[in-house]
Amino acid sequence: MKRILPITILFIFLCQLAQSQYLHREGKYIVDGEGQLFQIRSMGLGGWMLQEGYMLGTGGFAGTQHEIRALMEAAMGQERTDEFYDAWLANHCTKTDIDSLAAWGFNAVRPALHYNLFTLPIEEEPVPGQDTWLDEGFQMVDELLEWCRAHEMYVILDLHAAPGGQGKNADISDYDASKPSLWESEENKRKTVALWRKLAERYANEKYIGGYDLINETNWSFTGTHPNGCDSSNEPLRELMVRITEAIREVDQNHLVFIEGNCWANNMTGMFPPWDDNLAYSFHKYWNGTDKNTISEFLGWREQYNVPIWMGESGENANQWFYETISMLESQQVGWSWWPMKKIGSVVGPLTAVRTPEYAQLLDTWRNGGTPDPDFCYQTLMQITENLMIENCTYQPDVIDAMFRQQTDDTGKPYKKHEIPGVIAAPDFDLGRHGATYFDKDFINSTGNAGGAAWNQGHSYRNDGVDIEPCSDESPLGNGYNVGWMESGEWMEYTVEVKETAAYRVTVRVAGTAGTGKFHLAVNGKNVTGTVAAKATTGNQNWTDVTVAQVILEKGRQTIRLVVEQGGFNLNYMQFSDPEPTGSVPGKATNGYASPTGSAIYLAANKSFDQSVTPEAQDFRLKVNGFLEGIDELTYDTDDPGKLVLGLKKN
Template sequence: MICLRPINWLLFLLIVISGVAQAQGYLRAQGQHIVNERGERILLRGVGLGGWMLQEGYMLRLGNLGQQHVIRAKIEALVGAEATAAFYQAWLANHTTKADIDAMARWGFNSVRLPMHYNLYTLPVEQEPVAGQDTWLEQGFALTDQLIAWARANNLYVILDLHAAPGGQGNDLPISDRNPDTPSLWQSEANRQKTIALWRKLAQRYANEPAVGGYDIINEPNWGFENPEDKNGCKETQNQPLRQLLVDITRAIREVDDKHMIIIEGNCWGNNYAGILPPWDKNLVLSFHKYWNYNQLADIQGHLDLREKYNMPLWLGEAGENSNLWFTDAIRLVESQGIGWAWWPLKKIGFNNPLEIQPNADYWKLVDYWQGKAERPTPAVAKKALMQLATHDLRYEHNRIHTDVVDAMLRQPHSAMTIPFKAHRITRRGGKIAAVDFDVGLSGHAYWDKDSANYHVSTGSERMPWNRGRVYRNEGVDIAHDDKRKAYYVNHIEAGEWLEYTIEVDKAAHYTISASVRAAVAESRLGVRVNQVEQVEQALAASADWYNQVLGVVELQQGTNKVRVQTSTGGFELLSLGIGAVR
């Protein structure tokens, strides 16, 4: 597990710049701001626990196996019903633990959003023994109680988020585990009544719990009420059924709880509020979600206008699944307008979140089989892979901590300072630096790469893979893995791109600097700057394998030095830098 080096300084800086790190009683809406019981403005900085109570196929690298019930059926076909049930019990027990919440608090987050699947709290309508009655399941409530206890101990708020409502709330099927063969939330009065009853039950249970920050009552509705061809409701002008259900849920909550904030989301994945406002409760918060678009004021102006018109707080309830550059820019944008946020998600099998699940080798055999790339594994192999995933790989202590992602979310929106990704010490005998261990910091300060974020919603283009290898780090720098050398390296290097490293030198002297490179063409050139002074540059020979290229002699001062490697032409790959003392 990689350690997060700048934790203490990061947390100190966060407290200094915000003053909102600790929970102080119930949260509520006061004009355009969220405040605590002392009347102090609270800027929520949190992460959503996506994948815990509700799996989505992409989080497990399962491609088009999108909905949880589809994934579960595929697992059951391999290992049987009993082993499948054991897998899901282990998954719920190990995906999110006290260690995850403790880590979030150490890093500087002050809230956590819990995406809930209704079927952990109550039976589906179709399975109720008595039609119209609600059977309550203790498992979901017990898991929620435990999360709240962990959060309370760390002065974090918990936002309860109904991510999968009875029947499913939209045509984006995976986000609510919707089965299109059964009536949706909008096609079934029984599903709507169960949703209302569930929220009344939750509010009754947590009415006197100040660690619960608020109730996010329906995640990302996406439904065409007026025009079925407008499947996700982005052109909806009235949204009458959505408004009515939100009002009905609010009324049910207020029967038992008049303390907690109620957070509402519009149609079109939480962004279309046509016909939904004005507000019907004095303690409402307006949520919006933001993915893959630009981070200019104009991109959130519509939401700001609603805040101003109806004098109610805004909250960025979900954003993420992008690069560090995009994360920093988006957070800087919304915080400049006094808007808090909850990022998505804390962990998955993937590199662009604070925690990365690293599956065992046999799990990839299952993935290949389900994607039609391999033969069916035996039940024994499948069961072993799944249980190792759920009992071992999922757990915080076996996750990879992405220090660069946490830093991009909490420090970089407020500081242009770069910090070392790893300590690089150059002794009198020299030293070696892995190319992928460049500094952590803003684009243009710690590194420069031409493709550093995905803006496909704004541009209308295809999704941009900012890190083409999708491994190790989440900046725009392209990184791949050399299986033979068991090492990561930088590839797809283009003209003008550069990387900077902070190194600590024991003795001021002249040192030779070399690079382990692999170049497709002989026109590539690699240069080095030390402490903002250009010192050496060399042409690289074409080679199909790694070789060591001496770049020249550089002068290093004692103590801290900034070494930047840069290219005017590109077309090569970089594995490491070597620094050796001149004799």
């Protein structure tokens, strides 16, 4: 016994030494091989190895992958359908995608695995109770790992679709209610355990495997009345998680195991205390508030059980929500993973696959119960697989800006290069936080459900709160989109480079039937146009010009803000043209406003005042609510030579 004890201690020490080379648990935090706190910043690769109907636009009639595939096979046959899926898997995630994620700031990816890329369904096994292993899924993970390793990025394996499916929300796991679920079949459970053991055996010594996310978003009622298990006790879930963990530890002592609860990951009843020394708990966060209180329960468990927590999936919201949520999570040393990298015809992720008119037609045919022409179906779907390649996707810089730059920088950044003379498309306002580069009445969804609030009424072009829609204006000067649904008090800012100091003709392209819209332009905070009325047109896409002459702009970088004084119109673009010398422009007051304390009135003019002339109070009369007010003194504003300060007499 005296000889065995040191050997046992040495074995434990060697295991701990090996584990320290990987992401691992150290107390209540996840640390890297150097023992430093590792802030996971991950992107979920949802839609690649597992299709969910809402990402493809089929959610209303074919939510699950097996339903989507059945439609395709009925329309164009199995051979062409296989060809489509081969192209989908090849193009959806490539080395260039991973290179881009690394360049944007992500240090991990979370691929959503469908078990059927790795093994056969139990119904198709030639020998019941045995496992047929498929090369395709393992080779895809191998290749993904190679791409990530080059950037020292981690791959967190996420079993998104377990054998049989793990939830009544069928789209998430490709659950087929006509077959036994994961929870209704001991054989599906056994296959799930075997799959994880196979994965762990293959990747046991891979440093850049970040961990194993055992079962994604179980939503099953084991007990209770909620159909998705939100009030359920979770003994079967815990039991299976323990079985999987034990199978992993038979072949892999190195990697983190991530545990999700029931009710889309967040019902942790019965999931504590932890049963493994290298384990972390994962919660998901959608459509709720962005303050610390929204995760207080998980923070409490972190403290109580001295175990790490990870926000393993979030997204599907406005850029401002992204900024606020990530900021809050990182302030609490909680890592995160966003969802998803790509969808078809959507602006909520960093990459958008173009939704073609033909694809929209195909979806309409299926939605209405029709069967499309086989050749049309094939050609349309193969074009979508081409559109999935990152080189053909639309990059959404506003999403990435909110997730990374805005975390430490509260200033604006040009969305596009704007020069004057020139045209500024209304949707091309600066990148930045809400309240810094734009202000919109509806800019976030924190209602608790997916459709609870539309932060962008048009859901086009950008993912900020400003409401943007496709534009049908015949004028070639716009960018194909316009700002709509504008309300009083909303505004957008544009950083511009003015080529020369001059008085410019400003043409603003507007549409709307109300005829009550009003706006003004402010440069570096100063109203330079006065109130401008938006003309009424015969429709919200029937456009006309509103012109403001002799607007003086100084040479250099300036910030122009368009302020909606009264809503009821759409905006396409602003054109700045016909520069003329400022000396030929008569001076005039553009607007006046009270100081915050009400002790003074600021009078702004379109030109700088001659400060060699001393203004006299008796030259001005100020009437407030029909009564004359006394002016104590007149001075020039120290920051703006085109502004007078009228100091009011104290009563």
